[in-house]
Amino acid sequence: MPTKHVAVIGGGAAGFFSAITCAEAYPDAQVTIFEKSPKVLSKVRISGGGRCNVTHSCFDPKELATKYPRGSRELRGAFHKWQPLDTINWFQEKGVELKTEEDGRMFPTTDDSQTIIHCLLSSAQKCGIIVRTKTSVKTANRTNRNGFSITDSNNEEYDVTHLIIATGGTASPQKSIAVQLGHTLTQLAPSLFTFNIKDPLIDGLAGLSVSSAQTLFPPTKLKQSGPMLITHWGLSGPAILKLSAWGARDFADRDYAFSFNVNWLGGEMSFERVKELMIQTKKLSSKKLTTTLSPFDLPKRFWLRLLDICSIPSKQWAQVSNTEINAIANKITRSEFRTDGKSVNKDEFVTCGGVSLKEINFKTMQSKLIPNLYFAGEALDIDGITGGFNFQAAWTTGRIAGLSCLAE
Numbered sequence: 220m221p222t223k224h225v226a227v228i229g230g231g232a233a234g235f236f237s238a239i240t241c242a243e244a245y246p247d248a249q250v251t252i253f254e255k256s257p258k259v260l261s262k263v264r265i266s267g268g269g270r271c272n273v274t275h276s277c278f279d280p281k282e283l284a285t286k287y288p289r290g291s292r293e294l295r296g297a298f299h300k301w302q303p304l305d306t307i308n309w310f311q312e313k314g315v316e317l318k319t320e321e322d323g324r325m326f327p328t329t330d331d332s333q334t335i336i337h338c339l340l341s342s343a344q345k346c347g348i349i350v351r352t353k354t355s356v357k358t359a360n361r362t363n364r365n366g367f368s369i370t371d372s373n374n375e376e377y378d379v380t381h382l383i384i385a386t387g388g389t390a391s392p393q394k395s396i397a398v399q400l401g402h403t404l405t406q407l408a409p410s411l412f413t414f415n416i417k418d419p420l421i422d423g424l425a426g427l428s429v430s431s432a433q434t435l436f437p438p439t440k441l442k443q444s445g446p447m448l449i450t451h452w453g454l455s456g457p458a459i460l461k462l463s464a465w466g467a468r469d470f471a472d473r474d475y476a477f478s479f480n481v482n483w484l485g486g487e488m489s490f491e492r493v494k495e496l497m498i499q500t501k502k503l504s505s506k507k508l509t510t511t512l513s514p515f516d517l518p519k520r521f522w523l524r525l526l527d528i529c530s531i532p533s534k535q536w537a538q539v540s541n542t543e544i545n546a547i548a549n550k551i552t553r554s555e556f557r558t559d560g561k562s563v564n565k566d567e568f569v570t571c572g573g574v575s576l577k578e579i580n581f582k583t584m585q586s587k588l589i590p591n592l593y594f595a596g597e598a599l600d601i602d603g604i605t606g607g608f609n610f611q612a613a614w615t616t617g618r619i620a621g622l623s624c625l626a627e
């Protein structure tokens with residue numbers, strides 16, 4: 220009979236990675252994953268639009284840590300132990316090749332999240348991990364031998380020597396096993412969501428995108444850049460998702476009713492520069508029509524909408540007044556939008572908030588409050604921006620927890 224029994228609560232990316240790490244490093248230990256739903260790794264399955272954005276090609280721990288609105292400081296050290304290069308090598312050793320897209324996101328070459336699931340499941344099976352699905356852990360209590368007694372939804376009780384909590388984003392603090400064991404949760408709020416907006420500038424233009432916009436939230440001076448997409452319900456794309464991540468708690472406090480600004484050409488294109496380009500067009504292409512010649516790299520239908528919103532009819536550039544040039548430059552660089560609530564992004568949605576990082580030793584992922592208790596993944600107050608950073612945090616914290624939990 221094994222003398223060490225590690226229970227991993229949660230069969231997601233972090234749970235599997237910590238369990239596999241532990242079982243591979245300590246073959247004599249018994250490792251069991253408890254998963255409340257009928258299927259494990261369900262977020263991996265739907266992630267990245269079914270392709271699973273496994274990690275990001277950012278190999279400098281310091282730079283990588285800046286991608287996390289929560290957990291940045293703590294992850295910096297952790298990334299020295301396990302970073303995207305390690306993730307790539309790990310999957311490669313198990314026969315899974317990853318490829319990098321232009322924006323740095325990394326996917327399996329099969330473009331199929333099932334490849335990652337298969338890899339994790341077969342690795343778990345090879346090292347004898349027991350996976351109990353449809354088994355929700357309801358309670359966890361400390362025993363007097365520094366172990367834990369856990370009870371599942373079928374009222375079965377298990378005595379284990381070590382516990383790894385990898386339960387993902389917490390929906391309700393009351394049901395949190397971490398809270399039962401004395402840990403505290405920071406304020407919970409969604410992150411990586413899109414904004415519901417009704418505005419004549421974007422109405423009916425769903426599907427149009429710009430490659431490099433800047434979003435600004437004046438009350439906190441928060442600024443984010445990246446592609447932006449007009450959707451049926453408002454605005455989406457990295458420039459919006461990143462703003463939602465960095466402003467997650469602020470936006471929750473405002474009940475998702477707030478105003479923000481967009482520069483449709485990105486932060487480098489100032490009001491003055493945009494004006495200059497139009498004045499140049501007025502001089503050099505004076506006979507051309509405003510509706511057929513736009514000086515900017517913007518979708519044609521969007522440019523026409525801008526002219527319409529600024530009440531500028533189709534006319535030769537020579538006839539465009541300074542007031543009209545000012546109006547267009549203002550709309551392009553300082554469009555103001557008011558959100559009418561948030562909507563969940565279909566591609567990515569994570570929880571901001573979780574187990575307080577002050578209570579965790581990031582060298583081992585062990586609880587500072589309770590011996591033999593470890594944490595991994597989104598259960599912690601860690602979340603990253605879109606691009607593979609959330610899975611990387613799961614792999615890193617899972618790896619450290621799995622390796623250190625039995626290292627005496």
Ligand SMILES: Cc1cc2nc3c(=O)[nH]c(=O)nc-3n(C[C@H](O)[C@H](O)[C@H](O)COP(=O)(O)OP(=O)(O)OC[C@H]3O[C@@H](n4cnc5c(N)ncnc54)[C@H](O)[C@@H]3O)c2cc1C
Nearest residue numbers: 229231232233255266267272356386387596597607609610
């Ligand atoms: C639609 C979508 C797409 C995404 N795409 C990407 C992407 O491409 N790249 C990226 O980096 N991130 C992506 N993310 C974020 C990423 O999926 C998460 O950050 C990641 O899955 C967190 O892993 P985890 O193991 O910590 O938590 P989870 O994956 O949430 O796993 C936790 C598991 O614990 C189980 N559980 C909870 N409580 C109990 C209990 N008491 N007993 C037993 N089991 C329990 C849950 O059922 C769940 O299966 C996406 C998220 C979503 C929703």
